[in-house]
Structure formats: structure tokens, C-alpha cells
Amino acid sequence: xxxxxxxxxxxxxxxxxxxxxxxxxxxxxxxxxxxxxxxxxxxxxxxxxxxxxxxxxxxxxxxxxxxxxxxxxxxxxxxxxxxxxxxxxxxxxxxxxxxxxxxxxxxxxxxxxxxxxxxxxxxxxxxxxxxxxxxxxxxxxxxxxxxxxxxxxxxxxxxxxxxxxxxxxxxxxxxxxxxxxxxxxxxxxxxxxxxxxxxxxxxxxxxxxxxxxxxxxxxxxxxxxxxxxxxxxxxxxxxxxxxxxxxxxxxxxxxxxxxxxxxxxxxxxxxxxxxxxxxxxxxxxxxxxxxxxxxxxxxxxxxxxxxxxxxxxxxxxxxxxxxxxxxxxxxxxxxxxxxxxxxxxxxxxxxxxxxxxxxxxxxxxxxxxxxxxxxxxxxxxxxxxxxxxxxxxxxxxxx
Numbered sequence: 001x002x003x004x005x006x007x008x009x010x011x012x013x014x015x016x017x018x019x020x021x022x023x024x025x026x027x028x029x030x031x032x033x034x035x036x037x038x039x040x041x042x043x044x045x046x047x048x049x050x051x052x053x054x055x056x057x058x059x060x061x062x063x064x065x066x067x068x069x070x071x072x073x074x075x076x077x078x079x080x081x082x083x084x085x086x087x088x089x090x091x092x093x094x095x096x097x098x099x100x101x102x103x104x105x106x107x108x109x110x111x112x113x114x115x116x117x118x119x120x121x122x123x124x125x126x127x128x129x130x131x132x133x134x135x136x137x138x139x140x141x142x143x144x145x146x147x148x149x150x151x152x153x154x155x156x157x158x159x160x161x162x163x164x165x166x167x168x169x170x171x172x173x174x175x176x177x178x179x180x181x182x183x184x185x186x187x188x189x190x191x192x193x194x195x196x197x198x199x200x201x202x203x204x205x206x207x208x209x210x211x212x213x214x215x216x217x218x219x220x221x222x223x224x225x226x227x228x229x230x231x232x233x234x235x236x237x238x239x240x241x242x243x244x245x246x247x248x249x250x251x252x253x254x255x256x257x258x259x260x261x262x263x264x265x266x267x268x269x270x271x272x273x274x275x276x277x278x279x280x281x282x283x284x285x286x287x288x289x290x291x292x293x294x295x296x297x298x299x300x301x302x303x304x305x306x307x308x309x310x311x312x313x314x315x316x317x318x319x320x321x322x323x324x325x326x327x328x329x330x331x332x333x334x335x336x337x338x339x340x341x342x343x344x345x346x347x348x349x350x351x352x353x354x355x356x357x358x359x360x361x362x363x364x365x366x367x368x369x370x371x372x373x374x375x376x377x378x379x380x381x382x383x384x385x386x387x388x389x390x391x392x393x394x395x396x397x398x399x
Contacts, residue, residue, distance in 0.1 A: 005054055007076040009041065009069050019043050019069045020181075023127040025118075030058050032078060039076070040122065041069055043181060048308055056080035065127050120145045123304075179273055189336040194250075194375035196331040198343075201388040203395050205347050205366040211398040224291035229265065229320055232344055233290050235394035237261050237282040240316060243387040247315050248339045250378050264314035264335060265294065267301045268324070276335060277301050278314040314338065322346035322368060331373045339378040342391075343371040 009019060019041045026038040037049040038058060052058075060077040063069055121128055124145075131148045133140035175183075190196060208231045219226040240247040240261050249256040261283045264276040277297035282290065300306045317335040322345040332343035347368045353360050370392065374384050 003080050004059070005056065005078045005080060006074040007038070007050065007053055007078055008072050008074050009050060010072075019048065019071075021063045021065055021067050021069050021075070022125045023065050023121065024061060024129070026052075026058050027129065028058055028061060032056060032058050042125070050075060052078055054078060054080050065130075124149060182273055185336070186333050190331070190333050193336055194334055194377065196334065196373055197376045197384075198330045198332070198371050198373040199381070199384045199388060200328060200330070200369055200371045201385075201392050203368055203370050203392045204352070205368055205395065207396050207398040209347075209366050219288060219291055222288060224288055225295050226287075226291050227294065228347070229318070230287060230291040230294055231395060231398070232318055232320065232342070233263050233265070233279065233282055233294070234285075234287055235391045236263060236316065236318060236342060237285075238394045239387045239391040241283060242390045243383050245379055245383050246340050246372075246374075246387050248378060249315075249337050250339060250375060255378060258315045260315065262313050262315045264311075264317040265297065266317060266319040266321075267298060269301070275301050275306065275311065276314065276317055277306055277310050278312065280313065316340065316342070318342045318344065320344045328369050328371065330371060332371060334373060334375055338375075340372055340374045340384075340387075343373065345369040345371075 020043075022040045022042040024039050026032055032038055032052040032055070034054050035051045038052050039050040041048045041050060056078040058076060059079045061075075062077070063075050069075055120126075121131075126145070126148070128140050131140050131144050133144055205228075208228060212226055212228070212231070216226045244257050245255070247258050247261055249258070260281050262278050262280045263282050264278045267275050267277060269275060277300065279285075279290065279293045279297060285293065297306075297310060300310060314335065316338060319329070319332045319341060321329045321332070321343060325346055327345045327348070329343050329345070332341050334341050345368050347366050349364050350367045352363055352365050352367065354363050354365075355361070370388065372384055372388050
């Protein structure tokens, strides 16, 4: 017997982040199979696919592109046990569903898209229905998408050109969903949730650089790239084990301490924003396993292929802002609901004084500033400095 099934956004896949519908992959009247993606939603962390819960025909879309979707909210409805023609209701259905039924009744299924076109639509956050298809039976081609993007940029440029203020000409670039979500998350963390305090230590990276030179080729032969970030994760894991309060979450009635050390790594996506994939159970990994895990996560982040599970469950975060040239950044805003975040500056050669055989000697060493920004509700100066001390000690002890 035919039946109507609600398709809902799974709350567990979001971990509290805001989700916005970026586009429909299927249209009313389309046949769908269980677990087949029918829509894409964008959070501040990752693009999530909404899958069909069962075989059937998509009969109703309850959200439009650009609208926010809340956890467990019904987004679409699918009719099972019926052909596409039987599943689509007529415009004279019950009054409560008149508008949506009329829309469904008049909507013609769009021709299938080629993999190249689907990839282009996904990259630019477009819905195929917005693009005028010039191919056979209205099929959207790659050229159609390119022309649509070019026309959209022309419209944006024309709108920008007419904006003149006392400061001169300017242009307005609309925020994308990821940038808006990041902005909200940062404001909530800094101004509405946690009192931020930052401590800064200096690390001599000579041991790390020497160890990396000695083992880089070996790691590459085994299939992993040995990066400075891998050493940072290894050292942070040691420090978190020594000061477990840093690996925690604040609750109004208690401090939740985590047994597993799941470290997120801030990864820049050029000018598109920042994403934080998570390497899990770092306390059980050696330097090679950390390097291999980092390789995989970084590659998936750059290819926009991270799954929801890749960005969930972090207990601590590292922001290696030095890769883009900065020496110190403060405060590095805590990735709530975590209790602290590590900031790592650029490694630069500086003149330092070292005592050798009782004599002060001037040397040139690769140095970097390492900061820990804490939630002062959770941590005080003692735990903060203890954590940084253990971390720096580990970085300077590689042989």
C-alpha cells in the first residue's frame, strides 16, 4: 500500500551547528531510492547530504534554497509503493495542501545531470532548476552553468558599480552560509559564552626540524607526509594527558573531562572560510599514524569531501596560523564548547642566548610563539602554564 513518509534532518549529524539548504538534487515527481541524496545542506563545518529514507517518489519540498533547516525538521515527503504519476497529487487536493500539491502537479522532472554538471552545481551552491538548460529535453550542460555564473557575476558587478559613499566607490559581496555560520559561532564564543585569556610561550623548534629532516623521506616511502603540524598534535596530546582539565567541557553543574583526545585542526579553504576536521584518539597514535591521519583529513577538506563524522567530537583545537605568516594571534577564539585552543605562530630564525659549558653563547635558532587561549571559567594560570610547559618540553626533546 502506498504511504507518505517524512524526510527529516537528523539532529545527530549536526552537533548543534546551523544548517542551511543549499540546493535540491531531486525535484517533485522524481523516483528516489533509499539512502540516495536528494538535497544538500551547508553548515559552518561541512556540506551534508539529505538522503531519502525509503524507495518511492518525491512529492513535496518543504524548504527552499537558502532557508535554515532545524534539527529533526521535516524537509520533504516521499510516497512509497506508487509510480511517479500515481504519487503526484492533483491541484484539487485537500485545502490544507492545495498550494504544495499544485506546485507538485505542475512540476516536470528535470532531465538527469551529468557528473561534471553536478560537480559544478555543487561547487557553486546552485540548484539545477535555476539554470536554463539548452540541451536535449532541457538538459543542463556545463556551458549552461558557466553562462549562468557569468551572468550572475555581471549582475553583481553592475549592482556594485552604482554604490558610491563618502568613502568613494565600493562593492558588496554577499556572505555565503559558511561565513555567516563562522561569524555567529565566533561572536557567541567570545562575547556570550567564555571569558578568554591567552598565555604565550616560546618554543625552540630545532629538535623538530632536525627530526623531520632525518625522517621525512622514510615517512614519505611509507605513504605519509611528515609535517610540523604532526609534531604539534603529538606534543599537544602529551600536554593534554598531563593537564586533563584542558581536554574538557564546561557545564553549569560540573566539568566534563574526556578520556579520548580528539584534536581538531583548523584548515583554511582559501577565501571560502575555515573548517576544523578532527583526528580522533590521538593519545593512541604514534607520529606516523598522526601524519597519515592528517594527510587524509587535509585532502578530504580541500576536496570538499569531509563527512559529518570528520568534523564532530573534537575536544581540543589547534590553529596553526603561522602557516600564513603571522607570529602571534590573540586571542585565538575558542571553538566552543571546548575549553581551550592552541595557537601556533610562524617559525622564524631568531638570535637567542644559550648556556653551553657555563658560558652564554649567542646562537641562531628556529623559534616560534605558541599560545593557549583558555576559558577562564575552566582553567587558571597554573593549568595553562603547566600545559604549555609540557608541550614546549616535548617539542624540544625530539631526537
